[in-house]
Amino acid sequence: MVRERAGPRAVRNLDDVRVSELEGPRREGVDSRRLPSYAAGEIDVPFVVLGSDEVIGRDTYWEEHSHPTHELLWNLRGASSATVGPRVWSITPSIGLWIPAGVPHSGWTPAGTWHHAVQFSVREVAPLSERPVSVEITPLLRLLLGRLEEGELPAASRARTEAMVLDLLAPAQGELLLDYPESSLLRPIVETLREDPADTTTLAVWASRLGVSARTITRAFHEETGLGFSRWTAAARVQHAITMLARGDGIDEVAERVGYRSASSFSTAFRRVTGMSPGRFRAG
Template sequence: MRPAVPARARAARETRTLPSVAPGAVEVPFVVACYDEVVARDTTWNEHSHPFHELLWNQRGASTAVVGNRVWTVAPALGLWMPAGTPHSGSAAAGTWLRTSFFGTGGAAPLPGVPVGVEITPLLRLLLDRLAEPGLPAASRSVTEAMLLDVLTPSPHELLVNVPVSALLRPIADAVRADPRDRRTLADWAAELGVSARTVTRAFNAETGTSFARWVTAVRAQHAVALLTRGWEVEEVAAEAGYGSASAFGAAFRRTTGLTPGVFRAR
C-alpha cells in the first residue's frame, strides 16, 4: 500500500502545465498504458488535451476534472472517460493516489467521443491492476487488454455538476459550492436577487439542464464524496453536506450516484 503523504509535504500548491495535443498529431504506440502517482501537494493542471483516450480514476481520494463549465468528481468507485483531444483541466488534494489508464486511438474507441462516467467495478479494477504490473508478458497483456476493452462500459450515473456562469446564477452557484449546507430555497434566492422564482427556475434549466433542487443535490454529492474518500463517517458527511439525517443523505446520494455512500468511504 502506498504511504500517506507527510503533512510537511503539503505546504505549497503545485500547478502543472501540460500541452494540448490533437489525436493523430503524435504516434501512440500502445493499446493500454497505465500511470499512477500519489500527489504530494494540492495540485492543479491547466487546460490541456491528449492524443490518446484516458480513463481517470483514483486508488485513494477524490480529484476533479473540468471540461468547459462541467465539473466531474473522480473517485475510487467512479472514474471518468476522457476522449482524446478533449480540452480539460483538473485538481487533486495532497495525498490523492491517482490512477490513469491511457488508451491508444488505433482502433475503434471503446467508449463514446464525449466524457462519461465509468463505474470502477471489482472486475474492471482487477484488469487495470493486472495491466499495471511491471514485466507483464506480451501474451498476457494482449489477453488482458482485450478483456478490459470488452467490459469497459459507461455508467448511467456520474458525479457531474454543470456550473452556471451567468451573472444571475453565479452568486447562487458560488455560495452553494462553497457551503453545500446552505439551505436557502429557490424562492429565497429569487427574493435576494430581486427577480421572480420563475425567472431563476428557467435560468437553471437553461444553463444546467436540470432543476435547482437536483443541481444542489449533485453539488452535495460531490462534496460528500470528497469527505467519504478521506474516511469520514457517513453521519458526519450527512451533516456537512446539508442533510438532517444519514438516511435522508443516503437516499439522495443513491439517486444521484447509483451507489451507496459506503462504497466511497475510505477504510
C-alpha cells in the first residue's frame, strides 16, 4: 500500500505461495539463508559503497539478521519483501528499501527475482533515515548502482559515481508497506489471507465465526494497523498482486487469484491502494 510519508501506518507484501515467516524456512522448495547480526559500525569496512546482485533461483527466506553497514535493497526484476518487527515493505524495480545499520530484519525473495543489495559505510555515509524507509529507484540511480557493481573502476571514477549515488538517494513520497496485526483475535483472518488471497469472507461472517461483534474486529484492526477491516484486507490482496504483476502475470489472471470478479474491479482496488493502475505498475 502506498502511504504518504506523514502517515504513521503503512503494506505487507506476500507472494501467493508465501507462508508465514516461521514456516517458510522449513517448507519444501524454499531456501533458508542465515546471516550474522552486527551492531552498526561493528566492522570497519574498506569501502564507501559496495553493491552486489543475484538472480534468485529458488524461493528464498532470509532469516533475521543485521548489518554493520547501511543497506539499500532493490530489484532489477521481480518483487520481494523485507520485514522489520510487524511491518513488511515491498521491494520492486522502482521502489527500494533503505535499512539503517544495525536494524534487525528478515526477507522473502521469490524465485526469478533479480535481487540487488548495496552496502554503505557508516563512517563515510550519513544515514538516510534512522528507520527503514522506501527509496525511489530512478533510471539514473539504477544505472549508477549498476556501474558500481560492474567491477574495478578507477579510483576517481568510483568516487564520482559514489558521490552521485549519495546525491540521488532520497526517501520516496510513498511506501509499499503494511502493518500486520499480531493479536490472537485477528490471527485467523491474517492466516486465511496468507494462504488464500482470493478469500472474500465478509466482516459479518468473521464476526460470527470468532464469536465477537463486527465492531470489535473493526476496532482491533484500527488499533493494530490504522486501517479498518475492508481497507486492510483489500491492501493485503493488492500486496499479493504486486508480486504476481512484478513477475509478469497477466492482469486478468492476477485479478482472479486475489479474489476479484473482474479486471476492472481489481484495477479500481489496486489504484486505490497504490495510486496507480496495475498496467502502469507492471510497466514501471
